[in-house]
Amino acid sequence: MKVLVVGGGGREHALAWKIKQSPRVERVFVAPGNAGTAIDAENVAIGDADVPALVKFAKDNAIDLAVIGPESSLAVGIVDALSAAGIKAFGPSKQAAELEASKVFCKNLLRHADVPTADFRTFRDAASATAYLVEREDQPMVVKADGLAAGKGVIVCETKAEALEAVQRIAGDREFGAAGSQLVVEERLVGEEASVLAITDGRNIITLPAAQDHKAAYDGDRGPNTGGMGAYSPAPLVTPALLEQIQERILVPTIHQMKRSRRPFRGILYAGLMVTKHGIKVLEYNVRFGDPECQPILMRLQSDLVDVLEATVDGKLDEIAPLVWDERPAVCVVMASEGYPGKYQTGRPIRGLEQAAAIPDVKVFHAGTTLKGDQVVTNGGRVLGVTGLGATIAQAKLQAYTAVKQIRWEGAWCRKDISDKAHA
Structure with a gap:
């Protein structure tokens, strides 16, 4: 093939x-x-x-x-x-990819499918969203650009003033371009985030082990949202019983509703979830493998991925053997360029990749890199996803960070607390 x-x-x-x-x-x-x-x-x-x-x-x-x-x-x-x-x-x-490409479409579909999500309103311009917020009491809100914004079009706001500023940035100043032609304003959910990815051929679903992403730039989940600063799998937060509930109350109704909407869904359905004291709720859907969640999940997969992908396209997921997983957890640490998620320099030579690769049970996945002659240089904000396996989450974290310490370039940085939530 x-x-x-x-x-x-x-x-x-x-x-x-x-x-x-x-x-x-x-x-x-x-x-x-x-x-x-x-x-x-x-x-x-x-x-x-x-x-x-x-x-x-x-x-x-x-x-x-x-x-x-x-x-x-x-x-x-x-x-x-x-x-x-x-x-x-x-x-x-x-048409099916609109589940991610339009947050307005996604939220409306969740409402029709009776899938739990944050209370929300949608708006076509800054003026109507501003008028709505001005009348509301001061409370934490989330303001989202409707379209794709490379993981950065979601602004979490503590106060009404911050929410009004977010509306202006998205729909007024068009900071995220055409992605801000519509926007969603929703209640801010409080709880623990988890990601559950499922492979579906439109009729059958294979739910993958849960992962937990770290969206905020800095340790302790502080700082602006990024495309993801690291992830680990499995996530102890998502117990087998909770995973079953997610499949029954969230994934299956969503796939049925997509079919009813004449947009049958095949591929990866990625649910970004918040586990709240009022139960589990959908933050958003992605329609592809998450990045960096993909790295620790595939590090643990022992089955032939090609068999799974082909069966999905052919509508024959029910005919393949159950997936086999390495029981060891995996932790992925993203190494980023100085300035990310804002402006950053590119073209900086990366050293120590061979030394990192020599560490057992480690794979260095490249993201924002390119070759300049024989030299690997930086070419993006998120540069590498250093991924380690270990007998425990703590051991997997140690493997990943041991490899991180081998790698150097001017301005390189990473979060130091990836996977610590697993022990909280």
């Missing part, structure tokens, strides 16, 4: 690395890839949203399966285009 992975981040490196392990696969291409995928696969110089060029490459190279990583590629309909060209593609259609 020949497989094309679309994307260039840490998630795509993890996917390419895992797919390459399948005895059924002879070649793995990654478009556009990064310095890590250049080692574990073959990079193709095509942007992940250049649909015509990707379809042409897939046809010219007789690709047997395309696996789409980024939400932006799914939102422009790459799965539809590849399928129309006779290429098997893993991921939801453009």
